[in-house]
Amino acid sequence: MSPALHSIVSFLQTWWVQLVSGVLIVAVVPLIAGYVVLVERKLMADMQARLGPMRVGPHGLLQPIADALKLLIKEDIIPDNADKAIFWLAPVVSMTAALVSMGAIAFGPWFQVAKDINIGILFVLGVSSLGLFGIVLGGWASNSHYALIGALRSTAQLVSYETAAGLAIISGLLLAGTLQIRSIVDAQQHYGVWFIFLAPVAFFIYLVASIAETNRAPFDLPEAESELVAGYMTEYSGFRWALYFLGEYANMIVVAAVATTLFLGGWLRPFPNVRWLNWLDVLPALFTAGVGAYCVYRAGKQPVRVQALFMWAVAALCFLVALILAATVFVPLLQAARPGFLGAFWFMLKVSAYIYVFMWLRFTLPRYRFDQLMHLGWYLLIPLAIVNVFSVGMAMMLESEFGWNRWLALVVTMLFTLLAAAFLLHLNDKRTAAASSAAAETSDTYAG
């Protein structure tokens, strides 16, 4: 064996897991992101009394593929005065950051995406913030005013809200005592409850900050359609635009996964240590079987035979998954696979629920204005997050140093946090009142 071949083989031997998962991420995540878009469009249509995509495939199920194809074959436009290299690079940076940060996430005890590194959460946070460069550079390179304003807004917004999100995460990390994804979930098993119950304020702050971080409504100012046309993406079209879009939705999955891991118990079922709730293990199988049954019910109502067949196929898939999930519960031989499969189910359910909340808020709420967004971040969320870190740390100290009951310590410190929140809200109200009266004073009457 020649030395060159040998070194390649040894390289592959060491890195094959990472390589395969890298290929998997690049191949699968865009597809998932595409279908998240479809789900969003369908949900939005449902809440707005219309049908949404219905043409491509049964109930528009092939719409993401059609969209991707259309974007691929679109003309590739780079504006004349754009900085071509950066214009080309920016969306790639944006998407790469989103996809790489996915590597450290685990979708269940058996389904680590790439590697369970000991600084997992830190890695995810750090790498996903790099996506900001894609947005800023893209906005700058486009050489368009709208794009520039969008990029500026995005910079300010992400810098402010990552601070709040980071501080919220610290509260969770204090409880877990580790940055490793698996250990964080193990810690929640050890405590017996998800961290959302121990640090609800931190979860709330993270929820708000993560919406802002992913540029979703009501914080979607960098790409506010009605104001900035499309913000930093204004000059982008075709597949470059699709890369941005993909990065955004991949980012959404990442923040949802982080929130699930840190606050919602990761792949643990509700109350993992309560024995008499063990029947909850049957729930995943029942749930998927229920979805399958609904598909069978709908199959009879499809107007076209292809659609009915498709529904049958989906139903069959659901039943298959239900069978596997049920088998891990009931067949003694397969019980070793139970935590892996059920864990993956719970994890995905929680991530979906988190993303659903994102979408729901988007359909319901108007958009914040830029100054209001900054006020919310700097005057409310960040101070509250700091107070919360202090409270959680205090609770842990009371427990370990003074032997307080854990729940008592948490309730006492939580009261402190809530008091701080009330105070901040009061200050906020006062500031808005002052601002509005100042605005009233400065407006002069029209000299007519």
Place this chain on the structure above:
Amino acid sequence: MHDETTQKQSTLLGADELVINMGPQHPSTHGVLRVKLKLDGERVIGSECVIGYLHRGVEKIAENRTYQQFAPYVDRMDYVAAVSNGLGYCEAVEKLLSVEAPPRARVIRTILTELQRIASHLLWLGTHALDIGALTPLFYCMREREEILKIFEKYCGARLTTHAFRIGGLQYESYDTFEKDVERFCKDFERRIQEYVDLLTGNSIWIGRTRNVGVLSTEDCIALGVSGPVLRASGLAWDVRKATPYAAYDQYKFEIPVGTKGDTYDRYMVRMEEMRQSRLICLQAIENIPAGPILGKVGKVLKPPAGEIHHRIESPKGILGYYIVSDGTTQPYRVRIRPPSFINLQAFDKMARGHLVADVVAIIGTLDIVLGEVDR
């Protein structure tokens, strides 16, 4: 809208001002309005509206058409409130001819015009909310507007540019289930309007985006000639329907909603209340539609005596005035139209200055302009 020499203001960091060109193709300029914004960062320090992209010379066309022939053209001005435009024109020509539409025609005109006001306000609400970032109200508003357009379609066959009225009265008798349709819509609409209220009125983001944005005092409004809901929101209860009643408005009880501050939130509340009042007018009107002819005594060829008249109505956007000069022939010598959108748009610079870019779209939305009417 104002001269550029006044525009040498210093920016916050001493940097150059950023001139941004909003429109004519922009998602929230409601058609083809072009606004040149001078920005300091995101703060507006000056603005200039560029209009005329939809100019069709409507007033000039009038001089080459007979009085009847010109009637459909006015529908193309404020194309989301075509019925109101038609009412104003028909009544103006009737005034010129010294004829009156029969009572039945006047009541049906009132009903259709008020439905049109609701439809116009619904479109305003949906697009205004969309501009501010709430996606969903648009679809709810369109759903209700569709019901109104269906009534128009049943009545005269057209949905948008209806040409619903004729000089001297109506061309079409109301269809069999007209009253029932209107009543069903009005009964249903009360519940629907509550949905918009639930989504927006108490929403703190909505309040934050609209309160103290684009404030216009009563004096400003009068100085700028602003009319309609924008004027009423600044506290002056001026409504042509009450001041100089036309059609059958003197027969019905309704209130003029007024605001206090004259900001975007007040204008929102005023328009919401106007929809409720219009609904009440419709309900009162269908109670008792008088029997009788629908067309007054007008000839096939209209030759008004030489002279001039001015007639104004309260269109959904404000005061819509028609000034017609007749030289005794079958064609008007001159038609001058006072479009409310055009005059309300004058207030834009006054309202936008000192606000952020995000507020600019809120202000364009709250002025409720239709570019077909601004440019004519």
